Amino acid sequence: MTKHYKKRNVVKKEAVTTKIKNWSISIFLAVLMLFGLQCYSGTSSLKFAQVSDVHFYTGQNNTTYKMIAESSKLLDDAIEQINSTPGISFVMFTGDQIDKPFEKELRAFLPHTEKINAPWYFTFGNHDTMFGGYLNPKVYMHLVNNYNKNYKFEKSYYSFMPQKGCKVIVLDTIIRDRLTSNGRIGEEQLKWLDKELENSKKDTVLIFMHVPVIEPYNSPNHRLVDADKMEEILSKYKNPIGVFQGHYHGAKITQKNNILYVSCPALVSYPNAFRMVTVTNYRNKVVFNIENKETNLKNIQKLAKLLVFGTTIYTGEEKDQNGTFTIKK
DSSP states (O other), X not given: OHHHHHHHHHHHHHHHHHHHHHHHHHHHHHHHHHHHHHHHTTOEEEEEEEEOOOOBOOSSXXXXXXXXXXXXXXXXXXXXXXXXXXXXXXXXXXXXXXXXOOHHHHHHHHHHHTTOSSOEEEEOOTTTSOTTSSOOHHHHHHHHHHHOTTOOOSSSSEEEEEETXXXXXXXXXXXXXXXXXXXXXXXXXXXXXXXXHHTTTTSEEEEEOSSOSSOSSOOTTTSBTTHHHHHHHHTTOOSOEEEEEOSSOOOEEEXXXXXXXXXXXXXSSTTOEEEEEXXXXXXXXXXEEEEEEEOSOHHHHHHHHHTOSOSHHHHOOHHHHSEEEEEEO
16 A cells, blocks of 8 residues: 555656656747747848949940940839849939930930839939920929929938838039039038938948948949048948948949948949849848849840940949848947
8 A cells, every 4th residue: 555655646747847858848938939930130231233334325326335226125124123122111313313314315215114013203313304404303303303203302312211120311422513424412412411320320321322431343433422421421320320332333233331332233234234232230230231223135235235334333242243241230
């Protein structure tokens, strides 16, 4: 009787021990799951396309290194690629949408944009409203609004929030009081930029502009004359900032601490490409995944390659074309 009692008591103790172990494992798994949720809570992704230097032209002749006679075909090909990519939040044209600042050129360009499935925006290039041309920003923006009801901005520089935690800032870098390929932001716009950044310290900021802050290669006649002032403003802020640029027709990616400078190749020139960018926001970092998307029109691309003296100045190195870049918060 005593042996039976002891045996039953041992069984009970083992059962209690087993329950404690199961509870411990359950609690451990619950804590692990909670930790995982805390690590990845708030994780979100934003995907957009950057198309630069389309130089749309209704004429029949190409010039120097620009395939402007094929610009409509190249544009349609880029739009087709963008539309076939799921999850695009918006498309940004970073200047020189048209090659010559005439209303007929812009009116010929805009119907192509109606094919874009996602909202699209733009920044001005020097070819869009250059000195001596008929088009000025007010007329240009009015014409765009007739084809793009999503574009309702009153100034040539503006900002919007494509999603929570992400601020888009579009700058106007064009000098319009003289004929030049240099760019300038100006004091008024720099003050506005500083205020926008001040109000977005907790956001990932995406800045779009035509004339670059960081040159993909040296060209004194194309550079931003007040780039140092913009860099001074940007250096005040420690949140993740991506600066997306055009103008030089060259691919280049430069990371300076929390700021990523991305120069986009031109659609009209070799390698006839655009950018596809995915920005993923984690609890303690932001990851930029950048893809170079070349045209599918390989015959045009081959001809474009023959028109340039050196291809690497435009294509950049492999790290300037595709890559993943992490900015810690």
